[in-house]
Amino acid sequence: MNDGVGFVALHWSTGAQKKEVGPRWQEILGAWFSLDFSRLNVTDSVLKQGSPKHPISRGWKDFPLHDEFYLDLRFQKNIAPIVTTTIDGKDYTLGWAYERPKGRTFGFVCGHFHEVFLNDNYRRIAINAILWAGNREVPTTGAPCAITPEDGILPPESKK
Numbered sequence: 001m002n003d004g005v006g007f008v009a010l011h012w013s014t015g016a017q018k019k020e021v022g023p024r025w026q027e028i029l030g031a032w033f034s035l036d037f038s039r040l041n042v043t044d045s046v047l048k049q050g051s052p053k054h055p056i057s058r059g060w061k062d063f064p065l066h067d068e069f070y071l072d073l074r075f076q077k078n079i080a081p082i083v084t085t086t087i088d089g090k091d092y093t094l095g096w097a098y099e100r101p102k103g104r105t106f107g108f109v110c111g112h113f114h115e116v117f118l119n120d121n122y123r124r125i126a127i128n129a130i131l132w133a134g135n136r137e138v139p140t141t142g143a144p145c146a147i148t149p150e151d152g153i154l155p156p157e158s159k160k
Contacts, residue, residue: 001028004102006133010126011111014070029107030079030098033070041087042068047094047110047121050081056097056106056128057082059142060121068112069094083108083125095125097132104133118152120145
């Protein structure tokens with residue numbers, strides 16, 4: 001991290017359960033999910049652009065998603081909320097960009113179910129974020145993210 005590398009964390013990798021690790025994780029990731037103070041909610045919700053002018057927001061629009069959402073994270077003060085939602089009348093940040101003193105980070109709490117990765121908007125957010133975190137240009141229409149129907153098929157042994 002001290003060399004300025006880009007970093008992207010999805011779903012469970014946004015968490016740190018030990019109090020000795022969590023604050024440092026928050027410094028690196030820009031946020032910290034922990035079952036000590038956060039909660040899980042499996043539901044349907046509409047994911048919205050929190051920062052429409054940010055490069056990670058290119059090429060995707062608000063969309064519905066069924067997922068396991070991590071709520072009530074601890075955030076650094078200067079994160080950019082990229083993906084937001086409203087659940088039970090409360091607004092939450094689900095995906096954020098964070099410019100560390102050296103390097104860029106993107107965290108996104110979604111990605112629990114395989115079907116999430118079949119969603120063009122989800123994939124575009126993740127690919128845009130990888131490009132941005134790596135200091136690469138995000139295309140004005142968003143990164144290419146097309147897959148074939150076969151790409152989404154799990155091998156038989158994965159279905160057990």
